[in-house]
Amino acid sequence: MAENQKRILKMLAEQKITVEEAERLLTLTASEGINNNTDYTEGLPRKRVSKYLRVEVRPGPGTESSPHAERINIRIPINLIHAGIKLTALNPPYATDKMHEALKEKGVDFDLQNLKIDDIEKLIEALSDLEVDVESGKEKVHVYVE
Numbered sequence: 001m002a003e004n005q006k007r008i009l010k011m012l013a014e015q016k017i018t019v020e021e022a023e024r025l026l027t028l029t030a031s032e033g034i035n036n037n038t039d040y041t042e043g044l045p046r047k048r049v050s051k052y053l054r055v056e057v058r059p060g061p062g063t064e065s066s067p068h069a070e071r072i073n074i075r076i077p078i079n080l081i082h083a084g085i086k087l088t089a090l091n092p093p094y095a096t097d098k099m100h101e102a103l104k105e106k107g108v109d110f111d112l113q114n115l116k117i118d119d120i121e122k123l124i125e126a127l128s129d130l131e132v133d134v135e136s137g138k139e140k141v142h143v144y145v146e
Helices: 003-013 019-033 078-089 093-105 117-127
Strands: 052-059 072-077 131-135 139-145
Touching: 003 019, 019 078, 052 078, 072 078, 078 117
Parallel strands: none
Antiparallel strands: 052 072, 052 139, 131 139
16 A cells, blocks of 8 residues: 555544545545556557647737737646645635635636546546637637647
């Protein structure tokens, strides 16, 4: 058993965390062992795990030479998303309540406590097949996962 899992179970035994928190943390530690390369299971290749969410904005046709043409190239590590989810598990309940209140005031009804690492994994897996291209007269936007 991994050291992190032992610590989580010890905190649960000492009643420092709830069963739900322990379950959530154990789920998160299980995701740490994910291999980021294509590998083979029973002779069948598994899909390569995505590493980055990419957003690119380039000048559209005919505007490439314009000095005001915008070029944007953003590469967000998928691990940053994982780290953010892990950090939400460590938020004390009163801080989480304040975050929910602030989000609701802004019109966002989103509960971070209901967000599970499995949901994020499914979203990232679905994103790996997604590619969005938007082209206007001034620019071309390309969003994808690599």
